[in-house]
Amino acid sequence: MADHYEVLGVARDASSDDIKRAYRRLARELHPDVNPGEDAAERFKLVTHAYDVLSDPDQRARYDMGGDSAFGGAPGGFGGFSDIFETFFGGGGGGARGARPRSRRERGQDALVRITLDLKDVVFGVHRDIEVDTAVLCETCSGSCCQPGTSPVTCDICHGTGHVQRQVRSLLGNVVTSQPCSVCQGYGTTIPYPCATCQGQGRVRSRRTVSIDVPAGVESGLRLQLPGSGEVGPAGGPNGDLYLEVNIAPDPVFSRDGDDLLATLEVSMPDAILGTHTTIDSLDGPVDLELRAGVQSGDVLTIKGRGITPLRGSQRGDLRVGVQVVTPTRLDHRERALIEELAKRTKPAPPRLSEFHQGLFAKLRDRFRNG
Structure with missing residues (x-):
């Protein structure tokens, strides 16, 4: 016959509160509604019998003197289900109380x-x-x-x-x-x-x-x-x-970069050389734009306060316009003669290698980020 104190995992001089706490912990772990295993059912039977004995001062005293043989010994029926349901549900044996x-x-x-x-x-x-x-x-x-x-x-x-x-x-x-x-x-x-x-x-x-x-x-x-x-x-x-x-x-003209808007402005070669004044259509109306003489492809023009209002704020971002100079591909005889005359007068430097860029848009992207 297992020792009741060992079954509950308490010392022989444990207080009644210690015994009750140990029983509640084990009963919650081993109750058939929680743990359906056969071993758990047998242990639950032993735990309940041990608690019935040790929770009663008279039975505990008799057990300490003579063990289970002092009062029948076998853990058959245990003093009613009221203690069990009081442990689990805080009431008597009503279950659904x-x-x-x-x-x-x-x-x-x-x-x-x-x-x-x-x-x-x-x-x-x-x-x-x-x-x-x-x-x-x-x-x-x-x-x-x-x-x-x-x-x-x-x-x-x-x-x-x-x-x-x-x-x-x-x-x-x-x-x-x-x-x-x-x-x-x-x-x-x-x-x-x-x-x-x-x-x-x-x-x-x-x-x-x-x-x-x-x-x-x-x-x-x-x-x-x-x-x-x-x-x-x-x-x-x-x-x-x-x-x-x-x-x-997606928007056909503008793209987003944080709170800023990005766009590309195509500029003819004469306007890029001489400079010009133009008007562009932003998302909230026309904007006047001044192009300086000699503007280069990849230059970025910043228009303050024409970007996006942040989700948690009031200061709008900027509209940043990247310049793309468009080189003419079809010239009549007179136009070609004028360009040749310009080339003779300006004596431009011959084509040369410079820093590698993966296309104009990569250049514009770098300018947007650094500009």
């Missing part, structure tokens, strides 16, 4: 909607009305799940507790367990006359319009959260959240 029925009202699921924005929307922000196909409150029953004029009734099987008890014979004797009522599904009530519109769900699928204000500065892949704009929960439960995943459509 303190348990509450489930609520039909639950939080709705979150919804995800993807929206595509133009680059101009990113610069200034935009207001959008979007269509969302999701669950909404049933207008017929207003979330009660019942036909109008009716209401849920108390389940006559669990009497409103949502749980039923049953006895199971085991190595430990008759064990009382609690489980959700199969008739009311744990709600404690049944709905004899479900709403015909929502089939007793309290919600229906519908398309609805959600108005949103997308702030300036968003980026592709960013998700915006709209609390409480997702689907309504069962039985009219609180709404989940709506998430908007942003995608930015």
